[in-house]
Amino acid sequence: WPDIARRVYAIRALQQEQxxxxxxxxxxxxxxxxxxxxxxxxxxxxAREAARSEARTIVQAGVHFMAETSKILCPDKRVLIxxxxxxxxxxxxxxxxxxxxxxxxxxxxxxxxxVNTSAAVKAECDICCTSSNxxxxxxxxxxxxxxxxxxxxxxxxxxxxxxxxxxxxILVWQGSxxxxxxxxxAQVGAVRRHHPGVRVLAHPxxxxxxxxxxxxxxxxxxxxxxxxxxRPEQVLLLTECSMSDNLIARHPEIxxxxxxxLCPHMQRISLDGILASLAFGQHxxxxxxxxxxxxxRAIEAMLALPA
Ligand code: 13P
Ligand code: SF4
Numbered sequence: 001w002p003d004i005a006r007r008v009y010a011i012r013a014l015q016q017e018q019x020x021x022x023x024x025x026x027x028x029x030x031x032x033x034x035x036x037x038x039x040x041x042x043x044x045x046x047a048r049e050a051a052r053s054e055a056r057t058i059v060q061a062g063v064h065f066m067a068e069t070s071k072i073l074c075p076d077k078r079v080l081i082x083x084x085x086x087x088x089x090x091x092x093x094x095x096x097x098x099x100x101x102x103x104x105x106x107x108x109x110x111x112x113x114x115v116n117t118s119a120a121v122k123a124e125c126d127i128c129c130t131s132s133n134x135x136x137x138x139x140x141x142x143x144x145x146x147x148x149x150x151x152x153x154x155x156x157x158x159x160x161x162x163x164x165x166x167x168x169x170i171l172v173w174q175g176s177x178x179x180x181x182x183x184x185x186a187q188v189g190a191v192r193r194h195h196p197g198v199r200v201l202a203h204p205x206x207x208x209x210x211x212x213x214x215x216x217x218x219x220x221x222x223x224x225x226x227x228x229x230x231r232p233e234q235v236l237l238l239t240e241c242s243m244s245d246n247l248i249a250r251h252p253e254i255x256x257x258x259x260x261x262l263c264p265h266m267q268r269i270s271l272d273g274i275l276a277s278l279a280f281g282q283h284x285x286x287x288x289x290x291x292x293x294x295x296x297r298a299i300e301a302m303l304a305l306p307a
Contacts, residue, residue, distance in 0.1 A: 008271065025266065045221055046060075047303065056077060064087055066115075067285045071286070083269060084283045086269060090155050094153055108147070111151045117153070131204045131218070138162055140305055153173035156172050157208065158204050160172060180207075183210045183238045189213065198257055206238055
């Protein structure tokens with residue numbers, strides 16, 4: 001504890017000196033999330049907060065595509081990511097050139113991209129979505145374009161899970177999240193047998209069979225709200241493990257059944273990394289201007305939809 005307290009104190013002092021805000025994703029390790037996160041939330045909430053923030057520096061306690069999103073929305077601010085290796089298997093599954101090729105193959109169809117993509121990919125797309133608003137975005141863009149088909153990338157599972165809830169046909173890309181694709185319906189069955197009465201909540205990056213076996217699915221913020229509202233005796237969160245750790249702090253009365261997976265990218269962010277980030281101004285996220293202008297259009301098209 002004395003060591004952790006010293007780091008937190010040093011981070012807070014540097015933050016004040018440099019007018020910095022720390023945006024912490026729900027998957028951050030508990031010491032980062034609870035002790036230094038100024039704004040905590042899912043991808044959508046963090047993008048909205050970045051757009052609203054008045055601080056001169058944003059420290060992104062999350063993965064690289066999130067930091068790029070903040071930089072695109074706040075080009076005049078300094079955006080720092082404590083570890084540049086904090087990537088994402090979805091973001092690395094597709095390039096801007098591959099999106100251009102898709103558009104050549106399917107002309108006249110809008111392209112919806114999950115925010116878990118690089119700026120170069122966003123720049124080629126018409127609108128972004130997050131797991132909170134994917135269904136609304138797909139329906140809104142199809143209505144705007146007057147079409148009954150859209151391209152949605154890069155998460156195959158999220159796209160199929162949205163397709164199951166809409167009449168709009170969705171062309172999917174074969175990307176997946178290395179953390180959520182590992183969950184299986186059999187695992188849900190086994191946990192239910194060992195923990196009768198357990199409520200099972202799943203992130204929509206899980207395969208469709210897993211969502212069908214769950215009681216509820218939604219973004220990390222939606223999962224959190226469900227737990228706050230229902231306060232079940234036992235809950236299984238089929239998502240990144242830190243999500244349960246962070247919720248335990250709020251709900252010590254709930255038994256969180258451990259059957260989760262760690263995201264190696266999210267886990268690269270630590271108190272030490274944040275401290276070094278503020279102390280040495282590392283790593284300053286840059287997005288090439290022409291890419292940023294086009295990517296911003298796609299993000300702003302999403303943010304313009306009703307919350
Ligand atoms: P949320 O948008 O639900 O926060 O999810 C982001 C993410 O990376 C999930 O793996
Ligand atoms: Fe990417 Fe999956 Fe990690 Fe989220 S949990 S950052 S989607 S690899």
